[in-house]
Amino acid sequence: MTVEPLRVVVVGGGAAGFFSAIATAETHPHTQVTLLEASSQPLAKVRISGGGRCNVTHACFDPSRLVQNYPRGGKALLGAFTRFQAQDTVSWFATHGVPLKTEADGRMFPITDTSETIVRCLMDAAKASGVELRTGIPVSSAKILRNNFEVVLKSGHTLECDRLILATGSNPVGYKIAQDLGHTINPPVPSLFTFNIRDENLRKLAGVSVESVGLRLTLPGKSQLEQTGPLLITHWGLSGPSVLKLSAWGARVLHECHYQATLLINWLPPLTQEQVRQKLLAVKNESAKRAIALHRGADLPHRLWQYIISAVGIATEDRWAELSNKTLNQLVQELTQGQYLINGKGVFKEEFVTCGGVNLKEVNFKTMESRIVPGLHFAGEILDIDGVTGGFNFQSAWTTAYLAGVAMGKKEGV
Numbered sequence: 001m002t003v004e005p006l007r008v009v010v011v012g013g014g015a016a017g018f019f020s021a022i023a024t025a026e027t028h029p030h031t032q033v034t035l036l037e038a039s040s041q042p043l044a045k046v047r048i049s050g051g052g053r054c055n056v057t058h059a060c061f062d063p064s065r066l067v068q069n070y071p072r073g074g075k076a077l078l079g080a081f082t083r084f085q086a087q088d089t090v091s092w093f094a095t096h097g098v099p100l101k102t103e104a105d106g107r108m109f110p111i112t113d114t115s116e117t118i119v120r121c122l123m124d125a126a127k128a129s130g131v132e133l134r135t136g137i138p139v140s141s142a143k144i145l146r147n148n149f150e151v152v153l154k155s156g157h158t159l160e161c162d163r164l165i166l167a168t169g170s171n172p173v174g175y176k177i178a179q180d181l182g183h184t185i186n187p188p189v190p191s192l193f194t195f196n197i198r199d200e201n202l203r204k205l206a207g208v209s210v211e212s213v214g215l216r217l218t219l220p221g222k223s224q225l226e227q228t229g230p231l232l233i234t235h236w237g238l239s240g241p242s243v244l245k246l247s248a249w250g251a252r253v254l255h256e257c258h259y260q261a262t263l264l265i266n267w268l269p270p271l272t273q274e275q276v277r278q279k280l281l282a283v284k285n286e287s288a289k290r291a292i293a294l295h296r297g298a299d300l301p302h303r304l305w306q307y308i309i310s311a312v313g314i315a316t317e318d319r320w321a322e323l324s325n326k327t328l329n330q331l332v333q334e335l336t337q338g339q340y341l342i343n344g345k346g347v348f349k350e351e352f353v354t355c356g357g358v359n360l361k362e363v364n365f366k367t368m369e370s371r372i373v374p375g376l377h378f379a380g381e382i383l384d385i386d387g388v389t390g391g392f393n394f395q396s397a398w399t400t401a402y403l404a405g406v407a408m409g410k411k412e413g414v
Contacts, residue, residue, distance in 0.1 A: 005032045008408055009151050009161040011139050012174065013037025015046050016380025016397040017167035018122040023405025024165075025129035031408060033131045034159065036151075038138035038171075043119045045169070045352075049394070050107070054115035057398070058391040059102040061087045069392045071191070071249045073385030076360045077396060083366075084402045086395055092402075096121050105241075107391050142177050144373060165404050167379040170354040174382045178358050182372045186384045188356030191251040192244050194346035195263065197237035201307055202340070206235040208301050214266035215246050219257055225250045228269055233304075236346050238263075245388045247345070251355045254345070263340045267308070268298055277332045284328075288321035295320065298335060308334050353393055357384040367407035368400050377404040 008031055010021045021035040041047075049055055060066045063081035067074035090100050090108065098121045100108045110117040126133055138154040142164060151159040168174025175185045197203070209232045217225040227249070229242035247254065254261060268276055276298070283297040293316045296305045306316075312330040314323070323331075358378055362371050370376040379401040387393045 005030050006163065006408065007032045007148075007161040008034070008163045008165065009149070009159055010035045010165040010167055011142075011151070011177070012167035012169060012171070012380070012382075013039075013042030013133070013135065014167065014169050014380065014397075015043065015122075015394055016169070016382075016401040017165075018043065018126055019398055019401035020165050020167055020377075020379045020405040021131045022122065022125045022129055023402045024408045025126075025131050025405075027406045028408055029130070033129075034161070035126065035131050035133045036137045036139055036153075036159075037133070037135045038154075038173075040136045042133070042135060043122060046118055046122070047115050049115060050109060052115055053109045053113050054118045055107050055109060055391040055394065056093065056100055056118060057086045057089045057108050057395045059086065059106045059108055061085065066392075066395070069390070070385060070387045070396065071251065072355050073360060073383065073387075073396065076363075076365050077385065077399065080365045080399050080403060084399045086391075088402075089395060089398045092398075093118075093121065096125055105390070139173065139177070141180060144181065149375065163375050163377065163408050165377045165379055166382055167401065167404075169381040170357070171382075175357065178378070178382065181370075181376060183362055183370065184359040186356045186359055188354040189251055189255040190345065190353075191248045191355040191386045192353040192389055193247045194234065194239040195237045195243055195247070195340075195342045196259075196344035196346055197263075197340050198343050199340065201310070202233060203235055203237065205233045205303050205307055208233045208304050209240065210267065210300065210304065212269055213242060214269035215242050216264040216266075217246055217250050217254075218262045218264060219250075219253055222253050225253075231265075234346075237342075238340070239346070241389060248353075248355075248386065248388045251386075254342075259342060259345045261342045263342050265338045265340060266336045267300060267304075267338065268335055271336070273332055273336045276335055277328070280328060280331065284320040284323055288319065290320055291316070292318050292320055292323065297331075308338070311338070353386050354381070355384065355386040357382050360384055365400075366403070368404035369407060377407065379404045 010017050021033050025033045067078050101111045102108050140154045141152045143150045148162045149164045179185050213231045214228045227242045227246040230240045231242050232240035280297045287295050312334050368377045380397040385396050
């Protein structure tokens with residue numbers, strides 16, 4: 001008696017879709033795996049990630065530390081990362097002919113410094129393992145049949161399968177399919193974005209960067225959020241790792257207040273206000289006759305220092321000896337708790353990420369299988385998981401995709 005192979009359909013040809021299809025086919029060679037991608041070119045986000053270099057993962061190999069980089073989903077991922085974490089990602093790509101390198105900030109890239117290396121690796125691995133890739137095939141819906149699923153294509157054609165993996169990212173079609181099959185969708189909103197600041201004088205400093213600042217987001221009736229790290233001034237406002245991380249942790253509350261909030265900046269962390277005051281007094285005593293604008297009292301870029309002293313009314317020709325106690329206190333305040341009004345958000349083009357998606361309580365994170373619909377699995381950004389910038393979003397995609405693929409198994413009774 002001939003036994004029909006298990007049929008698995010993966011919807012979504014991004015990082016999670018490819019990785020789950022490959023994991024299924026490599027772990028269960030007799031399984032028939034079909035990967036459906038709506039566009040003509042799969043792996044679009046992989047191609048542009050990391051400025052075209054593809055930030056594959058992050059060199060953080062302790063699951064308990066790794067989960068601290070996920071504003072949403074960290075708790076659910078803890079167990080998942082004990083099964084497949086960043087070190088496993090590094091090993092997987094090395095085994096498939098793509099060694100990774102670690103940069104100073106922990107981000108990991110292919111040694112070729114091009115995302116095409118990752119794209120080609122995934123395409124080749126899919127082909128070698130027998131995955132049938134079908135591009136230009138948008139899916140419109142999915143139905144539960146008696147013992148399997150019917151995937152309805154936009155063309156009107158249908159595909160039947162025994163297992164269904166949804167890896168559609170933040171595509172509304174994927175959310176609708178999951179919802180129609182009984183899942184709760186936490187409303188998606190942007191994460192990882194820059195801050196628009198209307199201060200024209202600040203915008204004139206576009207290109208100026210500071211190695212470390214302390215940011216504090218204050219919202220009416222909300223708990224304060226803080227981040228420390230590099231900051232970049234842009235022609236629309238503020239960007240850089242510290243801003244992107246703050247936007248990720250504050251994604252929902254910022255959305256609720258329509259991206260209108262007050263941002264406090266400490267330009268000189270980890271110094272306290274008193275330490276900054278003493279530092280400025282020392283400069284005043286030692287350089288009394290020198291111009292404040294030219295002889296900086298803090299280790300900041302020259303143009304930024306001039307902007308800050310101007311904000312408290314210090315003129316270009318004013319000298320340190322003429323600095324009153326009142327103005328000194330204002331300068332200390334501006335350096336340690338400068339107020340900037342956020343008036344909208346920009347886009348972090350390299351890595352557009354949303355928070356929101358399938359409610360994590362409805363998913364078994366050992367297998368990524370739905371707790372509501374047997375045989376339905378999820379991988380990647382369709383889940384309500386998002387990480388900060390630095391390779392963490394790809395890592396959650398690799399992990400959830402791998403676990404989903406390995407869990408496909410064999411048909412019951414076979």
